Amino acid sequence: xxxxxxxxxxxxxxxxxxxxxxxxxxxxxxxxxxxxxxxxxxxxxxxxxxxxxxxxxxxxxxxxxxxxxxxxxxxxxxxxxxxxxxxxxxxxxxxxxxxxxxxxxxxxxxxxxxxxxxxxxxxxxxxxxxxxxxxxxxxxxxxxxxxxxxxxxxxxxxxxxxxxxxxxxxxxxxxxxxxxxxxxxxxxxxxxxxxxxxxxxxxxxxxxxxxxxxxxxxxxxxxxxxxxxxxxxxxxxxxxxxxxxxxxxxxxxxxxxxxxxxxxxxxxxxxxxxxxxxxxxxxxxxxxxxxxxxxxxxxxxxxxxxxxxxxxxxxxxxxxxxxxxxxxxxxxxxxxxxxxxxxxxxxxxxxxxxxxxxxxxxxxxxxxxxxxxxxxxxxxxxxxxxxxxxxxxxxxxxxxxxxxxxxxxxxxxxxxxxxxxxxxxxxxxxxxxxxxxxxxxxxxxxxxxxxxxxxxxxxxxxxxxxxxx
Ligand code: PLI
Numbered sequence: 060x061x062x063x064x065x066x067x068x069x070x071x072x073x074x075x076x077x078x079x080x081x082x083x084x085x086x087x088x089x090x091x092x093x094x095x096x097x098x099x100x101x102x103x104x105x106x107x108x109x110x111x112x113x114x115x116x117x118x119x120x121x122x123x124x125x126x127x128x129x130x131x132x133x134x135x136x137x138x139x140x141x142x143x144x145x146x147x148x149x150x151x152x153x154x155x156x157x158x159x160x161x162x163x164x165x166x167x168x169x170x171x172x173x174x175x176x177x178x179x180x181x182x183x184x185x186x187x188x189x190x191x192x193x194x195x196x197x198x199x200x201x202x203x204x205x206x207x208x209x210x211x212x213x214x215x216x217x218x219x220x221x222x223x224x225x226x227x228x229x230x231x232x233x234x235x236x237x238x239x240x241x242x243x244x245x246x247x248x249x250x251x252x253x254x255x256x257x258x259x260x261x262x263x264x265x266x267x268x269x270x271x272x273x274x275x276x277x278x279x280x281x282x283x284x285x286x287x288x289x290x291x292x293x294x295x296x297x298x299x300x301x302x303x304x305x306x307x308x309x310x311x312x313x314x315x316x317x318x319x320x321x322x323x324x325x326x327x328x329x330x331x332x333x334x335x336x337x338x339x340x341x342x343x344x345x346x347x348x349x350x351x352x353x354x355x356x357x358x359x360x361x362x363x364x365x366x367x368x369x370x371x372x373x374x375x376x377x378x379x380x381x382x383x384x385x386x387x388x389x390x391x392x393x394x395x396x397x398x399x400x401x402x403x404x405x406x407x408x409x410x411x412x413x414x415x416x417x418x419x420x421x422x423x424x425x426x427x428x429x430x431x432x433x434x435x436x437x438x439x440x441x442x443x444x445x446x447x448x449x450x451x452x453x454x455x456x457x458x459x460x461x462x463x464x465x466x467x468x469x470x471x472x473x474x475x476x477x478x479x480x481x482x483x484x485x486x487x488x489x490x491x492x493x494x495x496x497x498x499x500x501x502x503x504x505x506x507x508x509x510x511x512x513x514x515x516x517x518x519x520x521x522x523x524x525x526x527x528x
Pocket of ligand 1: 120121122123170171172173195197198253257286288289325326327328337
């Protein structure tokens with residue numbers, strides 16, 4: 060049995076945190092039996108993306124679009140100006156992005172990948188290289204579809220689930236410089252910098268590293284495009300771990316971080332506390348003009364980009380709430396709470412604990428299972444059957460195939476992500492989750508692995524189907 064004595068902050072030698080909000084509306088959850096769950100996961104082809112949400116008890120598939128909005132945001136929804144052009148909510152959103160992220164020009168998009176599509180088309184030519192601090196699935200897909208090749212230039216520690224480096228999201232400057240020397244700066248339209256780095260375990264980049272990347276890029280005339288999806292969360296880690304930032308607010312740190320970049324893509328569905336929405340922001344007028352022109356082809360007019368007026372208002376207000384220190388302390392504190400329980404109980408997870416999720420190390424759950432038997436996919440299915448908790452594979456299935464060789468890409472990290480939606484679940488849900496994970500860990504010797512029986516061409520992890528071996 061797990062040792063459940065160490066749950067309060069006081070017992071851990073510090074004061075407890077609590078959420079800076081109280082609950083106003085609740086959504087009932089369905090509790091299912093093990094037999095029902097066995098049937099549901101088989102019908103879903105052992106892919107948690109294909110489960111019906113009503114068959115899920117605690118949904119930790121993603122923190123994307125799963126946020127609970129505040130009464131202030133819901134009140135803003137009623138102020139939606141649904142004009143086709145020039146909605147007042149667009150101008151409110153533009154003002155919020157300018158104020159908190161500091162970029163000059165805003166191009167709204169329906170979500171993050173809409174913005175990634177536009178920037179990839181604007182900046183990438185066939186044959187180009189796009190270095191980045193680890194890939195993200197949709198980001199790399201758009202870079203490749205525009206004819207580019209993604210090159211991983213993150214520090215080696217990021218690929219090691221046990222390295223305790225506090226900024227595992229850092230760019231390896233030597234790797235970046237080597238690439239520039241090898242292919243030439245003219246073949247590198249921009250460096251794609253994510254803050255935090257999702258696939259590395261929600262790991263942050265330091266301000267110093269961002270400054271260094273800026274200096275290197277200035278020397279070679281290369282742009283930097285930030286993936287700002289969880290940059291406010293990154294700002295919190297800088298505040299906690301980087302010298303000189305303890306006394307600064309998340310809002311100030313976020314603005315400084317963005318100031319070293321030329322623009323950003325954003326999935327508002329994460330940091331910005333909404334259920335849908337995103338944007339591309341830029342400082343260069345000519346690039347902005349081209350992006351604004353393209354957005355009308357793919358997303359919608361440049362003053363809504365695929366969002367309703369009410370969505371833009373909710374996001375403008377969500378941005379303001381997302382940079383409050385109290386909010387961030389509770390948000391990351393909850394992730395840390397779950398992670399600390401698992402560490403205490405000896406369950407292998409990625410450390411340090413990241414911003415938006417706990418990542419289970421499936422290689423260490425199943426050390427004898429070959430990666431071709433999809434250990435992380437297996438673990439996510441086992442966890443669902445045990446408890447009704449839905450997690451997500453972040454291993455060989457997510458990595459996909461190399462477009463040149465057609466072979467599986469075998470990432471070093473074979474992970475299952477327990478992603479915590481913002482302001483949705485309580486500490487009791489975290490306790491239930493930790494106990495379920497621990498139970499699956501105890502039964503790890505029984506797991507058999509899976510065989511892929513259907514594989515879609517693009518972003519296969521969303522729709523692939525499997526069978527037990
Ligand atoms: O899901 P979108 O299209 O709004 O955003 C794409 C996207 C871009 N960058 C990063 C770092 C992401 O995490 C991201 C989406 N992430 C999802 C859906 C997730 O479950 O993590």
